[in-house]
Amino acid sequence: MPSAAVIVDVPTMQTNFPYSYAIPPELQAQLQPGMRVVVPFGSGNRQVEGFVVGLQDDDSKHQADDLKPITRLMDLTPVVNQELLALSDWLSQRTYSFRISCLLTMLPNVMKAKYQTTVAPVPPVQNQWLAKVFADQQELPLDQAHFTNREVARLTELRNQGQVQVHYHVKNQAKRKTEVAVVNQITDFSRCAAEIRKNATGQQALLRQLEQQPKTPLRQRELTKVPGISAAVIKTFADRGWVRKVTVEQYRNPYDQPRHPDQPQPLTPDQQRAVTPINKAIRDQQSTVFLLEGVTGSGKTEVYLQTIQQALDQDEQALMLVPEIALTPQMVTRVKNRFGDQVAILHSGLSNGEKYDEWRRINAGAAQVVVGARSAVFAPLPKVGLIILDEEHDPSYKQSDNPRYHTRDVAIWRAQYHHCPVVLGSATPSLESRARAEKGRYQLLRLPHRINQQQLPAIQIVDMTASSERYGDLVSQELVTAIQSTLTRKEQVVLLLNRRGFSSFMLCRDCGYVLKCPHCDISLTMHLDSQTMKCHYCGFETAIPNECPQCHSRHIRYFGTGTEKAEQQLQRLIPKARILRMDVDTTRKKGAHQRILSQFGDQQADILLGTQMIAKGLDFPNVTLVGVLNADTGLDLPDFRASERTFDLLTQVAGRAGRAEKAGQVIIQTFNPQHYAIQLAQQQDYEAFFRKEMQIRHLAGYSPYYFTAQITVSALVEKDAAQESYRILQLLQQNLAQTTEVLGPTPNPIARIKNRYYYQIIIKYKHDEQLAPTLTRVQAISQKEVRKGLRIAIDSDPVNFM
DNA sequence: AGCACGCCGACT
DNA sequence: GTCGGCGTGCTC
Numbered sequence: 155m156p157s158a159a160v161i162v163d164v165p166t167m168q169t170n171f172p173y174s175y176a177i178p179p180e181l182q183a184q185l186q187p188g189m190r191v192v193v194p195f196g197s198g199n200r201q202v203e204g205f206v207v208g209l210q211d212d213d214s215k216h217q218a219d220d221l222k223p224i225t226r227l228m229d230l231t232p233v234v235n236q237e238l239l240a241l242s243d244w245l246s247q248r249t250y251s252f253r254i255s256c257l258l259t260m261l262p263n264v265m266k267a268k269y270q271t272t273v274a275p276v277p278p279v280q281n282q283w284l285a286k287v288f289a290d291q292q293e294l295p296l297d298q299a300h301f302t303n304r305e306v307a308r309l310t311e312l313r314n315q316g317q318v319q320v321h322y323h324v325k326n327q328a329k330r331k332t333e334v335a336v337v338n339q340i341t342d343f344s345r346c347a348a349e350i351r352k353n354a355t356g357q358q359a360l361l362r363q364l365e366q367q368p369k370t371p372l373r374q375r376e377l378t379k380v381p382g383i384s385a386a387v388i389k390t391f392a393d394r395g396w397v398r399k400v401t402v403e404q405y406r407n408p409y410d411q412p413r414h415p416d417q418p419q420p421l422t423p424d425q426q427r428a429v430t431p432i433n434k435a436i437r438d439q440q441s442t443v444f445l446l447e448g449v450t451g452s453g454k455t456e457v458y459l460q461t462i463q464q465a466l467d468q469d470e471q472a473l474m475l476v477p478e479i480a481l482t483p484q485m486v487t488r489v490k491n492r493f494g495d496q497v498a499i500l501h502s503g504l505s506n507g508e509k510y511d512e513w514r515r516i517n518a519g520a521a522q523v524v525v526g527a528r529s530a531v532f533a534p535l536p537k538v539g540l541i542i543l544d545e546e547h548d549p550s551y552k553q554s555d556n557p558r559y560h561t562r563d564v565a566i567w568r569a570q571y572h573h574c575p576v577v578l579g580s581a582t583p584s585l586e587s588r589a590r591a592e593k594g595r596y597q598l599l600r601l602p603h604r605i606n607q608q609q610l611p612a613i614q615i616v617d618m619t620a621s622s623e624r625y626g627d628l629v630s631q632e633l634v635t636a637i638q639s640t641l642t643r644k645e646q647v648v649l650l651l652n653r654r655g656f657s658s659f660m661l662c663r664d665c666g667y668v669l670k671c672p673h674c675d676i677s678l679t680m681h682l683d684s685q686t687m688k689c690h691y692c693g694f695e696t697a698i699p700n701e702c703p704q705c706h707s708r709h710i711r712y713f714g715t716g717t718e719k720a721e722q723q724l725q726r727l728i729p730k731a732r733i734l735r736m737d738v739d740t741t742r743k744k745g746a747h748q749r750i751l752s753q754f755g756d757q758q759a760d761i762l763l764g765t766q767m768i769a770k771g772l773d774f775p776n777v778t779l780v781g782v783l784n785a786d787t788g789l790d791l792p793d794f795r796a797s798e799r800t801f802d803l804l805t806q807v808a809g810r811a812g813r814a815e816k817a818g819q820v821i822i823q824t825f826n827p828q829h830y831a832i833q834l835a836q837q838q839d840y841e842a843f844f845r846k847e848m849q850i851r852h853l854a855g856y857s858p859y860y861f862t863a864q865i866t867v868s869a870l871v872e873k874d875a876a877q878e879s880y881r882i883l884q885l886l887q888q889n890l891a892q893t894t895e896v897l898g899p900t901p902n903p904i905a906r907i908k909n910r911y912y913y914q915i916i917i918k919y920k921h922d923e924q925l926a927p928t929l930t931r932v933q934a935i936s937q938k939e940v941r942k943g944l945r946i947a948i949d950s951d952p953v954n955f956m
Numbered sequence: 957a958g959c960a961c962g963c964c965g966a967c968t
Numbered sequence: 969g970t971c972g973g974c975g976t977g978c979t980c
Contacts, residue, residue, distance in 0.1 A: 157980085164957055164979080173980040196979045197959055221980055269957095307972095941975080960978090967971075 156211055157221055158185060160204040162195050163267065165252045167937035172207050176221040185209070185224070188232030188239060190265070192225040192324045201225055201322035203267035205257050207239055228326050233261060233517070235534055237571055244567060247926075250933045250948040251557035259557060260532040262510040264328040271296040272321045273309055281317055283308070293321065328510055331404040335371040336388060336397040338364040346396060356382040360391060371402050403518075405511040416491045418463065419456055428457050428599040433464040435575035436539050443566060445546075445591040446579040447840070448601030450809025451608060454579045455485065457601075458542050459492050461577065466493070466522055470539025470574070474525045475561060477548040477770060478502065483748055484773055485544075486525060493523050500526030500533060503744070528553060531564045538572040541565045545770065546578035546587060547802055552953040560951060562587075581809065581840065582802040585851065588844050589858040611780070611811040611818030613836045617827040618784075628715050628723050633781050633821050637728060640779040641760050645816065648772075649763045650807045651720050651783040654737040655679035655688065658714030662702035669703065675906040682718050683739065692908045720783060721763055736764035769807040775814030780807055785824040785832055792903045793955040794856045797831040801843050804835035855895070855918055863917040863925065864952040865932060866902070868945045872911040876901075878944050879913040882932055886917065889928040894919040903956055910945075914955070 159172035175193050177185055185191075187206050195202045199222070234242070234257060242256040249256075258266050274293035279285045287294070287305075294300050301309065312318040340346050343365045350357045359382040363372060377383050391397045421429060428446055435442045448454045462472040476485060478501070490497050498512045498521035515521045517534045524533040528551055531541075543551070543565055551561035562578065569576045578587055578596070591598040604610065616630045640647050659677035660669040669678050671689035678687035678696070686695040701708050715723075717737045724733060734754055741747045754762045755774055762768060762777075788800045804822060812818020824832050834843040852859050865882060869875035879899035886896050895918040902912035919925055929948055936946030 160980080162979085166957075168977085169957090169979070175980060193980085196957085200958070200979095202957085271958095938976095958979095960976105962976085963974100965971105965973080968969100 156182065156209060158191070158206050158224060159208040159210060160191060160193055160224075161207055161253050161257060162193060163203040163254050163258075164195065165254050167252075167934050170246075170252050170254075173204075174210070174221055175204075176223040177209075178223045181224060181227060184227065184230070186232050187236070188234040190228035190233060190267075190326075192228060192267075194222045194225060198320065199322075200271070201324050202269070203228065203324055205234060205254070228267070228324070233265065235536070237568070238532065238534060240571070241532075241564070241567060245557055245559055245564070248563070249557040249559050249950055250929055256557050259529065259553075262328070262506065262513045264506045264510045266327070268325040268327055270323040270325065272323065273313075274319050274321060276317055276319055279317075281312060284312060284317065296320070329507075330510075330514065332401040333404040334374040335400050335402040336374060336377070336392070337371045337400055338368045338396075339398055340364060340368070340396050356384060356387040357390065359383050360387050364397070371400055373402065373404075403514065405515055413494060414491050415494070416488075418460055418492075421456065421460070422453065422603070422605055424601045424603055425453050425457050425605075428601060429460050431597065431599065432457070432461045432540075432575055432577060436461065436464045436468065436470075439573040440575060441566075441569045441573050443569070443576045443578065443590075443596040444599050445583055445587050445596045446577050446599045446601065447583055447588070447591075448579065448581060449604060449610065449838070449840075450581045450806070451604040451610075451813055452581075452601035453605040454544070454601065455488060458544065458577070458579070459489070461540055462489075462493070462523055462542070465539030465574070466496075468539055470537045471522045471524070471535040472540045472542070473530070473533055473535060473538055473565075473568075474523065474542040474544065475531055475551075475565065476525065476527060476544045477550050478527050483751065489523065489525050496520075496522040498524050498526075498533075500524060500530040502527060503747075528561050531561045531568070538568060539574050541569050541574065541576045542579065543576065544579045546580045547582055547584040547798075548770075549799075549953050552951075554954065556947075558947075558949045558952075560953070563951075582805050582843075583840075585798060585844065585847055586858045589848065606815075608812065608815075609817060610838050611808060611820045613808055613820040613822060613838065615827050615832060615836050616821060616823045618823050618825050619827075628720055628783060629727060629781075630821075630823055633783075633823065634727055636779055636819060636821055637731070637761070637781070640819075641728070641731060643778070645778040646754070646757070646759075646774060646776045647761045647779045647781065648768060648774075648777050648807070648810050649720070649724075649761060649781045649783060650766065650768060650803075651715070651717050651763065652766050652787045652803070653714070653716045653784070654690075654718070654739055654765055655716035656682040656718040656722075657712035658716060660687070660699070660710055660712050662705060662707055663709040663711055664707035665702060665705040667702055667704040669699065673906075673909045675904055679716065680712055681739065682722075691904065715783075717763060717765060724761065724763065731761050732759040733761045733763055734759040736762060736768055738765070738767075741767070766803060766807075769803055769810070772810055773813055774810070775816070777810055778812055778816050778818050780811040780818070780820045782807060782820075782822045782824075785822050786826055789826060789829065789831065791956065794851070794854065795953070797829075797847060797850075800829075801831040801835050801840075801847075804832065805838060805840070808835070808838065860895075860918040860920060862952060863919070863929065864947075864949040864955070865915040865917070865929075866912055866947040866949070867899070867914075868910040868912045868947075870910060870943055872906075874942070874944060875911045875913045878939060878946070879915060882935070882946070883915060885931065885935075886915070886928060889924050889931075890917070891919070891922045891924055894922045894925070916955075 156177050157174045158177050160175050161172055187208055189206050191204050191206055192201050193204045238260055245256040246253040272293040273296050275284050275288050309318055359380055392399055432444055465472045498516050500512050524530055553559050565576050590596045616632050637647050657680040671678055671694050673694055674689055674691045676691055678689055681688050687698055688695050702710050717735055721733055721735045734750055736750050789796055808820040811820050830846050867875045867879040897916040899913045899915045902914055
């Protein structure tokens with residue numbers, strides 16, 4: 155008796171394995187691994203979504219007759235292929251998360267089922283209350299909106315008496331749109347042409363269209379755009395049997411822009427030295443990992459495009475991952491211009507429906523190139539020939555909630571599966587990747603020169619501890635002068651200030667009170683445009699006080715400068731400058747990103763002032779000055795990667811200057827002018843930074859010399875989080891190897907967020923056989939404790955310690 | 957997650 | 969004595 159192995163949508167430790175279900179005879183022919191099904195689960199036979207991960211001919215553990223049958227199919231074809239099924243298994247072990255969570259993150263959001271429980275009275279209805287509640291309704295949803303807890307208890311009682319029935323509904327949210335298309339049935343076009351009257355221009359036009367593309371279904375909506383072709387013309391053809399009407403899936407096209415086809419550009423010798431080995435690996439089906447270390451402006455993108463072409467030439471597909479695609483519309487345009495409609499785009503800026511459409515195009519084999527952010531690494535391409543991870547050091551490649559995967563790891567796994575190379579590209583590779591290249595595990599390719607012999611911009615450091623008072627603490631005289639002369643030359647300026655809002659905290663000068671978020675251990679930031687004090691962690695907002703909430707003194711002051719205040723001050727210093735501000739607050743609305751950038755690109759502003767979102771990938775030829783208002787914001791964070799992040803950010807933003815024929819200039823303002831991260835960013839010497847930082851990591855015993863794992867415990871009561879973390883500490887100490895070091899528990903740098911108290915434990919290890927089984931035990935414990943409001947998060951390779 | 961079973965305190 | 973509180977275990 156055949157049965158199906160099903161992973162059910164019940165994310166718990168105790169259900170984290172496949173359950174066997176009987177396959178009803180009518181489903182036996184259709185059912186395949188990778189399809190979603192609805193299955194009865196638990197005592198009430200409540201209906202849940204599940205993924206078929208395998209089929210068995212007989213089941214030794216269970217007699218066929220004690221298996222429950224699959225209720226129904228949710229898909230007609232598999233939504234997870236064999237590769238991704240295997241990947242989900244590896245991923246769940248690697249990240250200590252549930253298999254169902256892994257499967258669901260590989261798919262667009264809309265494919266997660268929605269559940270609804272309803273209740274219906276069983277006729278004849280005798281109970282008066284029941285009759286009154288239901289009146290003429292057949293059934294009602296069993297939720298808070300319809301029934302109070304007391305009423306639910308009453309319903310339970312009536313159900314036990316058989317007067318009420320409970321129904322479980324599983325709703326597939328994914329709705330596909332269809333449209334009408336016609337398929338050509340003509341074989342002899344000249345004979346048909348003879349049959350059409352000379353003055354029937356519409357019919358002639360349609361015939362020409364069919365002749366051009368006799369094999370593909372043509373969408374009616376597109377066809378009727380052709381002059382002369384109308385619905386009536388199409389109907390005439392259908393009546394004659396010349397075309398057949400079919401319905402095809404309709405896809406929303408999120409980047410429906412006119413295309414300017416471009417051709418491969420001639421390569422510099424550097425680029426050629428990179429392209430050759432990558433293309434060879436693609437041809438030879440080698441799963442080599444290349445680290446492409448190229449300074450900003452060295453032409454990495456052209457290397458990507460020409461290697462993608464190699465994969466396409468072999469009838470294979472290419473996957474290109476970028477940090478957050480909304481930030482680099484220029485990159486999307488370049489790829490689309492080169493490869494046209496075979497490109498699919500997946501990123502967080504798309505609506506759920508748009509993501510689903512792009513995903514289906516990929517799954518149907520209609521896309522050959524996928525460009526996308528983190529989750530696009532799961533794009534269901536059947537035969538991958540190349541995977542590119544641009545800006546491979548970017549922290550957004552790490553998912554911060556379950557499953558806590560790193561895109562780089564998944565990319566490498568998939569490359570091994572497909573026997574294809576991975577290209578990790580960056581101007582400032584992560585220390586981990588660069589170290590692997592050093593050891594020969596990755597193959598290092600370097601692009602040390604900018605294309606067209608452009609000079610790297612000259613970088614000047616301004617020591618803000620010695621800055622003149624006249625200009626305040628925000629902008630130095632050097633920067634103001636440089637901005638002014640840039641504007642006189644009719645060139646543009648990019649300014650980075652990695653802090654949003656107006657002022658970062660409010661302080662009472664009489665009693666020393668600092669206004670904090672009531673839900674988090676963090677001071678509230680003042681925002682002038684919304685006239686509120688905001689918490690950047692939980693979103694709490696309150697009015698701006700005009701007296702101290704504690705002592706009612708009116709001597710309150712606001713300290714710290716964010717982008718809002720910087721904009722105001724700059725405007726005062728340079729009244730004629732047209733300033734555009736770009737941060738989370740000005741880009742919240744859909745498309746705002748693009749609008750600000752194109753305004754700046756069209757020279758409608760002189761200065762683009764923003765947070766780190768302006769550091770990446772922007773390419774404006776008229777920008778000749780880049781200023782960093784405060785290089786220190788990230789430097790003193792309690793994170794061993796603080797220097798690396800600062801170096802990356804400064805290098806990245808400096809690269810925005812002088813990208814065309816005009817020379818660029820960069821001014822970095824800092825209170826730590828001697829710090830090596832800032833010094834070496836000034837020299838734009840990544841290799842020197844790498845060596846220096848490696849020494850420091852070696853001494854401190856951090857990545858890449860040691861692996862790290864992190865356990866975070868949180869609870870509503872601080873004592874609970876602390877106690878539990880000490881219990882886990884004990885478990886770790888009793889089980890882990892002697893050489894493994896366990897740090898903590900310590901309260902998180904921000905000890906409370908959204909009313910939860912956080913404690914963390916850091917594990918540093920080199921080789922520890924016991925680590926995986928021990929963390930699995932921690933995972934099991936977390937399952938039990940979750941009922942008491944405790945949450946335990948395991949991160950097998952954290953990138954962020956805040 | 958949701959449901960049943962089972963063991964302790966407040967009530968008709 | 970029973971009703972119902974929620975702590976614990978199980979779901980093919």
